[in-house]
Amino acid sequence: MAFLFESFEGWKNYSTSKSMSLAAVVMEYERVQKGRTEKEIWDGLSTAWDVMKDAVRTGLSEDMTSRSGMINNGAKKVFNYPTPVLSKEFQNLISRALAAKEVNSCMGRIVAAPTAGASGIMPGVLYTLQEIHNIEDKKILEAMLISAGIALIMEQKASIAGAVGGCQAETGTAAAMGSGAIVHCLGGDTDQVFNAVAVTVQCMLGLVCDPVAGLVEVPCVVRNASAAAIANSSAQIALANVSSVIPVDEVIEAMGEIGASMETRYKETALGGLAATKTGQAIAKKVLIRDIEVLPDETTI
Numbered sequence: 001m002a003f004l005f006e007s008f009e010g011w012k013n014y015s016t017s018k019s020m021s022l023a024a025v026v027m028e029y030e031r032v033q034k035g036r037t038e039k040e041i042w043d044g045l046s047t048a049w050d051v052m053k054d055a056v057r058t059g060l061s062e063d064m065t066s067r068s069g070m071i072n073n074g075a076k077k078v079f080n081y082p083t084p085v086l087s088k089e090f091q092n093l094i095s096r097a098l099a100a101k102e103v104n105s106c107m108g109r110i111v112a113a114p115t116a117g118a119s120g121i122m123p124g125v126l127y128t129l130q131e132i133h134n135i136e137d138k139k140i141l142e143a144m145l146i147s148a149g150i151a152l153i154m155e156q157k158a159s160i161a162g163a164v165g166g167c168q169a170e171t172g173t174a175a176a177m178g179s180g181a182i183v184h185c186l187g188g189d190t191d192q193v194f195n196a197v198a199v200t201v202q203c204m205l206g207l208v209c210d211p212v213a214g215l216v217e218v219p220c221v222v223r224n225a226s227a228a229a230i231a232n233s234s235a236q237i238a239l240a241n242v243s244s245v246i247p248v249d250e251v252i253e254a255m256g257e258i259g260a261s262m263e264t265r266y267k268e269t270a271l272g273g274l275a276a277t278k279t280g281q282a283i284a285k286k287v288l289i290r291d292i293e294v295l296p297d298e299t300t301i
């Protein structure tokens, strides 16, 4: 019987008692629960990693204008801007998270890690991490397994869907996955990986889901960039053994409690927050009129 990813404490205890790495516990879960071989799982991870890297490159090289017009090649503008705010590496990180998410908003191929709305975070984080630290692919794939374990627990204890738990559930989970992956790749132990998750989620708590016109574009794309930055700041904090104080399982429970008490208008309904602003409403009306205008051609009975 494989470990069922109900808590971080349980994951740590299981891995310690069985002398298995965190990644090996996820591998066992995937084999037993999904009936796949190890080779199939590694191949699947490798394909996902390739798709993530492609999404980054596509977003930085091809035209990324969404049908609504709200997304208009922002990643390339950030990537090419002559003055880095902190460093070229930070600028790259932000551009890459934006790029992969823009590909999603423009209906391109991405990995939903854990959801399409948050699909820029892991690519931005891992691509930049590999480039800076020269991490070999095998280690990245191992980190992706750990990220999957993190998402499994967050899904069980809280949610990974904006419609259920707000944006904290989507971009927050992706940032936690990215942060844990960074710490693993840079040699952190189990406590440091879990501390990175806890710190990350503490920084993302309460974030509402309020997509303008119900499209996963604004504020989704820029939130992928900020979540990628938080993943890195949290990893830096966790690697230095600065404690989250509140244990990771309790932090995720708090996320679940906040998500459950969040009003419906902040859960992907496009009725609150940015979606309800004057400009947000005007854009929604424009998008709707355009959709109605194209309807007769697209719905041939």
Ligand code: SF4
Binding pocket: 117, 118, 161, 162, 163, 166, 167, 168, 170, 171, 208, 209, 210, 211, 215, 216, 217, 219, 220, 223, 268
């Ligand atoms: S605002 Fe909503 S739709 Fe957009 S990324 Fe966040 S959870 Fe997803």
